[in-house]
Amino acid sequence: MDQQLQQEGYFGEFGGSFVPPELQEVLSYLSEQFYKFRDDPEFKEELRYYLSEYVGRENPLTYAERLTKAWGGPKIYLKREDLNHTGAHKINNAIGQILLAKRMGAKRIIAETGAGQHGVATATACAMFNMECIIYMGAEDTRRQALNVFRMELLGATVVPVHKGQGRLKDAVDAALDDLVRNYENTFYLLGSAVGPHPFPTMVKHFQAIISEESKRQIVEKEGRLPDAVVACTGGGSNAIGAFAHYIDEPSVRLIGVEPDQAPSLTQGVPSIIHGFKCLVLLDEEGQPKKTYSIAAGLDYPGIGPEHSHLKVSGRAEYETVTNEEVLEAFQELSRTEGIIPALESAHAVAYAKQLAPTMSEDQIIIINLSGRGDKDVEQVYQMLK
Ligand SMILES: *Cc1c(COP(=O)(O)O)cnc(C)c1O
Numbered sequence: 001m002d003q004q005l006q007q008e009g010y011f012g013e014f015g016g017s018f019v020p021p022e023l024q025e026v027l028s029y030l031s032e033q034f035y036k037f038r039d040d041p042e043f044k045e046e047l048r049y050y051l052s053e054y055v056g057r058e059n060p061l062t063y064a065e066r067l068t069k070a071w072g073g074p075k076i077y078l079k080r081e082d083l084n085h086t087g088a089h090k091i092n093n094a095i096g097q098i099l100l101a102k103r104m105g106a107k108r109i110i111a112e113t114g115a116g117q118h119g120v121a122t123a124t125a126c127a128m129f130n131m132e133c134i135i136y137m138g139a140e141d142t143r144r145q146a147l148n149v150f151r152m153e154l155l156g157a158t159v160v161p162v163h164k165g166q167g168r169l170k171d172a173v174d175a176a177l178d179d180l181v182r183n184y185e186n187t188f189y190l191l192g193s194a195v196g197p198h199p200f201p202t203m204v205k206h207f208q209a210i211i212s213e214e215s216k217r218q219i220v221e222k223e224g225r226l227p228d229a230v231v232a233c234t235g236g237g238s239n240a241i242g243a244f245a246h247y248i249d250e251p252s253v254r255l256i257g258v259e260p261d262q263a264p265s266l267t268q269g270v271p272s273i274i275h276g277f278k279c280l281v282l283l284d285e286e287g288q289p290k291k292t293y294s295i296a297a298g299l300d301y302p303g304i305g306p307e308h309s310h311l312k313v314s315g316r317a318e319y320e321t322v323t324n325e326e327v328l329e330a331f332q333e334l335s336r337t338e339g340i341i342p343a344l345e346s347a348h349a350v351a352y353a354k355q356l357a358p359t360m361s362e363d364q365i366i367i368i369n370l371s372g373r374g375d376k377d378v379e380q381v382y383q384m385l386k
Helices: 003-008 021-038 041-055 065-071 090-103 117-129 139-144 146-154 169-183 200-208 210-223 238-247 306-313 324-338 344-359 375-385
Strands: 061-063 075-080 108-113 132-138 158-162 187-189 229-233 254-260 270-274 277-281 317-322 365-370
Touching: 021 090, 021 169, 021 200, 041 090, 061 210, 065 075, 065 324, 065 344, 075 210, 090 117, 090 187, 090 200, 090 238, 108 117, 108 169, 117 132, 117 146, 132 139, 132 146, 132 169, 139 146, 139 158, 146 158, 158 169, 169 187, 200 210, 200 238, 200 306, 210 238, 210 365, 229 238, 229 344, 238 254, 238 306, 238 365, 254 344, 277 306, 306 317, 317 324, 317 344, 324 344, 324 375, 344 365, 344 375
Parallel strands: 075 365, 108 132, 108 187, 132 158, 229 254, 229 365, 254 317
Antiparallel strands: 061 075, 270 277
16 A cells, blocks of 8 residues: 555554455555545535535534523534434535545445444435445344334335344444455445544545534634534544544644443543554453443444544543433433434533533533434433333
8 A cells, every 4th residue: 555645544553454455455546536536626516516405514503592501601502413414414424425436436335334324324325326325234223223224225225234243333344344345346335434444534534524614614703713612422433523623723622522431432442453443442351342332323333433542542632421311311401402302422412511511611612513313313212211
């Protein structure tokens, strides 16, 4: 692999590409194509067009007036990724990667999905761009998110349940990588989070950075200054890295990622290699990726993006955990006070912001990245609260 591209795939000691030679060849070609098209004016214009006309960007940065009053501290703003077409931030990345796949001449798109949100986003983009779509999903997740399976099928995708391992997101990633090695000639692997071997973390960040590009402009328009803190939940880390991207070089802005206390990759993980890249990973006593559990299927992954691993170790970003009870309370509180039902994933960020608010003053500002809407979770929360 080209030395310069190799270096670009690292964030401190994390990232890189630890894959068999036949997969490395595919990824090196993908890197080359990504860097070639990323700054191409026609590609950028096409991306801008679909984000505006199809996804519905830019989405608002909503001042949460009642929540601000209820918490009695800093001004709370919500970045409204929940308002995107398909209901979450994942479509930003799906559209970006599918435009790249189209440029590369791929006919077949494969993807992994956990909660089903990335599968839905991918199946949506495939329908619009008339691409064959195969979605790998852990068998356990297909049961937890049966409606999303049906959604993907409605959109014309084939959903393949993965029974290996725990039958969860991690196993779906393995199955998708396996498919890519076998079918790389006509297949594009549309990865859903800021994880995996280079160039995926860099590519996913590039397509999700639109979140902070907009929020930075919006907060300066509304408040004439930058926020004091940006809070986002972290599964693989794509909404968080997108929400942080344009603030990383602004030292006055605290960047805070929030994870479930039962899948705390960043707060308790150790450097290790998982799925072809190095990051902080939760390991069990035998040194294997730990069995994780989260009420939010989208946060249920024992690893985390390499850039977050680096932001954590370098001290630039902070990572915190919240409990299921705190998440369920935040889910209800945001619904009640602002009329916005958040995704359970996003409710993690809300729950931590609630703890952060009393430590800050009224003239300060918190932006919460509302990564998605909670329609998909309403039935699950109903069952849990009953
Ligand atoms: C998938 C998902 C997440 C977690 O994925 P990241 O890559 O960490 O962003 C968070 N929120 C929602 C709504 C999701 O669908």
